[in-house]
Amino acid sequence: MAPLPARGQNWPEAVKVCLAQDVSSQSFRVQGNYVLQEQSGGRVLAALEDGQVYQVRMQNRELSLYQGDKCLAQSSSDLWLRQGGRPLVVQSAAGQIEVAIPGAEQGLFVQTASGLHKMAALSSSLVLLTAGGHEQIARNQNGSGVVQFSGGPLNGSYRGDMFFIQREAGFLLVNQLPVEEYLYGVVPSEMPASWPAEALKAQAVAARTYAVKQILSGNAASRGFDVWPDERSQVYLGMRVENPDTNAAVDSTRGQILLYDGKVIDALFHSSSGGFTENSEDMWQNPVPYLRGKPDPYDKNDRHYNWQVTFTADQLARQLAWSKYNLTTVSDVVIKERTAIGQRIKRLQVTGLDQSGSPVQLEIANADRLRSALALKSAPFDVQKQFDQQNNLAAITFTGSGWGHALGMSQWGARGMALQGYNYRDILSYYFTDVQLVNMFSE
Secondary structure (H helix, E strand, O other): OOOEEOOOOOOOOEEEEEEEEEEOEEEEEEEOOEEEEEOOOOOEEEEEOOOOOEEEEEEOOEEEEEEOOEEEEEEOOOEEEEEOOOOEEEEOOOOOEEEEOOOOOOOOEEEEOOEEEEOOOOOOOOEEEEOOEEEEOOOOOOOOOEEEEEOOOOOEEEEOEEEEEEEOOEEEEEEEEEHHHHHHHHHHHHOOOOOOHHHHHHHHHHHHHHHHHHHHOOHHHHHOOOEOOOOOOOOOOHHHHOOHHHHHHHHHOOOEEEEEOOEEOOOOEEOEOOOEOOOHHHHOOOOOOOOOOOEOHHHOOOOOOOEEEEEEHHHHHHHHHHOOOOOOEEEEEEEEEEOOOOOOEEEEEEEEEOOOOOEEEEEEEOHHHHHHHHOOOOOOOEEEEEEOOOOOEEEEEEEEOOEOOOOOEEHHHHHHHHHOOOOHHHHHHHHOOOOEEEEOOOO
16 A cells, blocks of 8 residues: 555644643743744734743733733734744834735835835745845744743643633634644644554544544534544644654654544544554444454553453442432443454443432443443443342453544554565554545655
């Protein structure tokens, strides 16, 4: 499965990650040329200096930029901390003094001795002729700048731009950066950097595919961002986890994603399959043609196999009540159906009493919902019941192997395949059925 060119598609180049929400204030420093501007309209509020500590606060439905105790700017608009060249003071055709940022606004004019000259193609390299010679004024194109957060809910360094998006309970802090640089902070967050290179490459392709799928879904239009920085999407910890080996895995697979029938797949992955991946309809609801289960001998490991979890009957009732099932006591559990491939428990019938003390019998259907309801590492393979001397249910022991939903690529399985000499293309084609590997950046 060699990567093929992906033709006829405008692929996304940047991703928006919601790093924090309900934020009232956040301090930060920048490295590189950054300006703070209003997201709507683009009015520039401030040009920021390297190494200086700034703070954004939300007060009275406005966002304010502070340096120490000094308020530098206020706005009722969402704000964009963006990379750009040093601001240029120019005069518009209407005679108004405005600020232009190289690489940003267009349609402004520079006033010179010979008249007004339109600043066309501001995204290209611009040079200012001064008495001292030529001076470069365009933004630095040699990679992203860095924003370092501290003194708030967020700490750590992140590449790219930031958005401060107002909400009722505070502002969202959203990181926008190139997809490839985003992956520098994802791959080592999801897989140990010490693992074999081919496993890291498989993780990079799966993570890139997942991100592109989320961007194309259009989530940002309604909520202001594409992905979360945690297990709700995939884990992204920024620059503090970057590693030369995982960066190399991203770079060596640059732009490569997985398609099925010409469409980007939902490239799911999990820690350990427990010896079997599963069909999508057994773990969730709908059949997905590229998420087909199969035996997984490569996944074998000593961390997630042969686990056991025991609940007393009272503990099980409390756990299920916490998971929003109407139970106060549990008197019996019965396996009703298993998955087709791994023979995990797919439907579990639970008998007991509800909040009013009335008898109730309910089913927990689909294997991943069962895993979540019981707070287990994966859907269990078996259940053993223990009864007291009055033949009342006393305890239940669930046994199983694996960690996660068992759909798509097993990360431990990718490691096992890599150790046996398989390359990342072999790994991806094993765990995702009938997919095509393409390169977004090839024509």
